Amino acid sequence: MELLAFGDTGWGDELFRATLMTIAVSITAMIIGFSFAAIFTPLKLSKYKSLNLVANIYTTVIRGVPELLVIYLFFFGGSGAIMFVASMFGYNDYIEINAFVTGSFAIGIISGAYSTEVFRGAIQSIDKGQFEAAKVLGLSKFIQFYKIIFPQMLRLAIPNLSNVWQITLKDTSLISVTGLVEIMRQSYIAAGSTRDPLFFYSFAAVLYLLLTFLSMKLINKLEVKYSRGY
């Protein structure tokens, strides 16, 4: 237990901060994922074949390639790509992107591919009559989506989005390879310096279980909220 003490003698405060980092990366990645989904879901549902193809390539490649490989691509290629873009604007110094940004972006792109599929499925399972009724009422395109389609889509998507959240949360453990100090990395450091890997990795497992358990409780509440009237 003294290994977990707060302060200089134990790893309690370090692990606490690492847990907050895991939560921060997961939420950032989820938001980045939603932005990707907001772009690619309309492309998936578009009537133009070429737009469908673009979205299908995104979801198929990301979901068919290991997360770790995507993270390595961003870790080794991220600053190179940014520097290439910057050099076109005449900026030639070395740019280093921070591990948090690289990590959340890599995980965000992965999570976005799963979210895209979830939103596509949700929109497709909304009753056709709803789209027609919205059109017949003469509402603007924006109001049609924002007031009629979106709330219904959300209700249908939440159960599957909770799966995406769980996947995203667990995927953040992989960012530890880039040196970002989240739960896994902190446990690795603690295990190395105390020579007690069994304890620290088991404790990391407990932390992840706690996070998944608590987020499930929260999501269940959301599900109830958005299912009002059904």
Place this chain on the structure above:
Amino acid sequence: MDFELMVASFPKLLNAALITLKLLSVSLIIGLFIGLLFAILRLNKNIFINKFAYGYSYLFRGTPLLVQIFIIYFGLGQIEYLRSTVLWTVLKEPYWCAIIAFALNTGAYTSEILRSAFQTIKPGIIEAGKSLGIPNKIIFYKIQIPIAIRQSLPAYGNEIILMMKGTSLASTVTIMDLTGVAKYIISTTFKPIEVFIIAGGIYLFMTFIIHNVIKFLEKKYSFNS
């Protein structure tokens, strides 16, 4: 684009893909047995057995695979007693540690897939077997298990693909699988995009094959034919 590097690294990555496939197939076979065992335990009426099986699947589905590998590879070696038993000959090898972690992990997911498949079997089918005077054991092995396997094919196909992606974590415990070799080439040449295209292409090809094999099996064993 450095096409020379792409051509040069292709055979190396292809060789590494064989290791990925080996890891995948061995852990899937062990995992299938674990999954079947725990699915049967989940259906047991005894509450302790039931809860034990549920706890197992909750534990392995709620924690990242990376944690599981690290506990088995770095953690178990710390137990002095374990080092003196025969088990140590297996546990000191990163290859077997990875396989144990993968098998336990996929076993947890497989048990959930099979459990829900068992539960969706219509009671009428089992009753029909009973009224024909078939012993319970035969009903289970010859009727329930084949139907459950057919039911769970689509979900199990997804699990195989997820597991194939999961084997990439073996590279974190020094195994040179497809991702391990890809990372090595990237970190020595600093050409991430070229290597990603080749390695990612090989992974996608394997996904494609698995997807189609499962589709073929689904058609072959569909109820209507």
